Amino acid sequence: MILAPMQGLTEAMFRRVYERCFPGAIALAVSPFLSLTHNISSARSGISREIVEDVLPENNEGSMPVIPQILGREPEEFVALCGALREMGYGEVNWNMGCPVRKVVGKRRGSGLLPHPDLVRQVLDRVVPAIGMRLSVKVRLGLKATDELFALIPVLNDYPLASVTIHPRLGRQQYTGQVDLDTFARALPLIRHPVVYNGDITTAHFARSIRERFPQVADLMLGRGVLYNPLLPLDILQPDRDRTDDPARVRHFIRSLIAEIRTVFPTEQAQIRKTKEYWCLLWKSLPITELQARQVLRQEKLTDVDNLIATLLQ
Ligand SMILES: Cc1cc2nc3c(=O)[nH]c(=O)nc-3n(C[C@H](O)[C@H](O)[C@H](O)COP(=O)(O)O)c2cc1C
The missing domain is CATH 1.10.1200 (Non-ribosomal Peptide Synthetase Peptidyl Carrier Protein; Chain A)
Incomplete structure (x- = not known):
């Protein structure tokens, strides 16, 4: 099970405390996004400490393993940031194509990339051969319409991605409305990478229903559910455990x-x-x-x- 990236919530401090209190309950975390900025890397100062603060190894001692997430689409900055992350010991980064915040979308970042498969291809063409580490992506079904994901899948299939995490909502839905499991079901067999399901897992029962309906799903990513009930990952992993404590x-x-x-x-x-x-x-x-x-x-x-x-x- 994977802890979802949640800006301001699932940051290093939370990950350390969670792992200390519930060791092993969550196998892996994706960090809240690190945002690409212009001149992210200057020859003089390297990558600014502020940008990578959350994933600095010294801030993650005692945390479950972490995959840093990147928001942005500037290939040079992307590669430079990955270089710094590689030096810190990271072997994988996750690319955010799901953030629905209006300002982010307006810059064709986050879920603003979903309607632009050609742009995604341009970025992947530059980034994949250059970063020297695994790349996974986190997407939604689209920004405004679900056919956006279906146009994007052939592009994603052309690159050696480590996984594709799908949050089956549209960007414009933000976090409201139902997750669209029927569209998720249609997309799943078309993707040649391991697929991670993310969205509204707040009970062990719902997690089980996802596993049963989609046995090909490689893993589950849990976000708000862990904060509503920190025991949720254990409820999913060990449904018959002793609950006295x-x-x-x-x-x-x-x-x-x-x-x-x-x-x-x-x-x-x-x-x-x-x-x-x-x-x-x-x-x-x-x-x-x-x-x-x-x-x-x-x-x-x-x-x-x-x-x-x-x-x-x-
Ligand atoms: C406060 C907040 C911050 C978030 N920050 C990020 C982020 O930095 N990167 C990202 O990919 N998703 C982010 N998300 C989306 C979550 O990772 C996840 O996709 C979403 O909450 C749905 O999963 P859940 O229903 O299990 O919470 C954020 C969500 C919330 C509520």
Whole structure:
């Protein structure tokens, strides 16, 4: 099982804490995207530390293995960034062709690439022979229409990709509406690479139904489901395990994550903001009401946030 890239959520800090609390439950993570920028690499300074911060080996000690993800379509910068990642020891990068953010799409990045198979081919032509590492891609069904993926598949099939992760929604849907499993079913046999399924896996039951309906799927990628229920990967892997310690393990995970936020983020404001970002999703794994959870979001002082969460975790 693979942890989905989620900007601001499944970053290095989260990956380290998760692996410490649930060792081996998630085999692999794709990092939130590293964005290509002009002059990403200057002869003087190399790749800016800020761009690769999340995947620096020293920030990933104790994490599950990570595949860095790249957002952008500038071949020179792509290759330069891959060079730096290779030096850090990485053997694979993932190319983001799914990001639905309007500004990103407008620049024909992320899911903005999906309607342009020729552009994708131009990038792959330049990048694949030059990066000296494996390349996987993460796509949606299209930006505005599902036929975009079907025009893209022959292009993807022409290159030696490590895998194709499909999130079966359109870019313009963002994260709303149903995942389109029927279109996924039509695309699956046409792709000659291992295919990873990603989207709305929030229960072990749904994960099982995907496995049963699509036995050729190589792996599952889980995103928000892991934050709604940190035990979900274990529920999928070991459905018959002893659950006596489950509530205590969830509480321990949340406490550990909050403790890590305190050490990683320098200011009180940043710590409050980050804690609340996680809390918005993680509270669902606790036996509390939405009303109780919302009270945490109303607190303005760090001590009040901490005290309230401590009470709710008891
Ligand atoms: C807050 C947030 C940030 C995300 N950041 C990224 C990202 O950096 N790269 C990427 O490929 N997908 C990103 N995604 C999409 C997820 O990887 C995933 O495709 C999506 O959440 C659907 O999977 P899920 O239903 O299991 O969460 C993001 C999603 C969310 C909600």
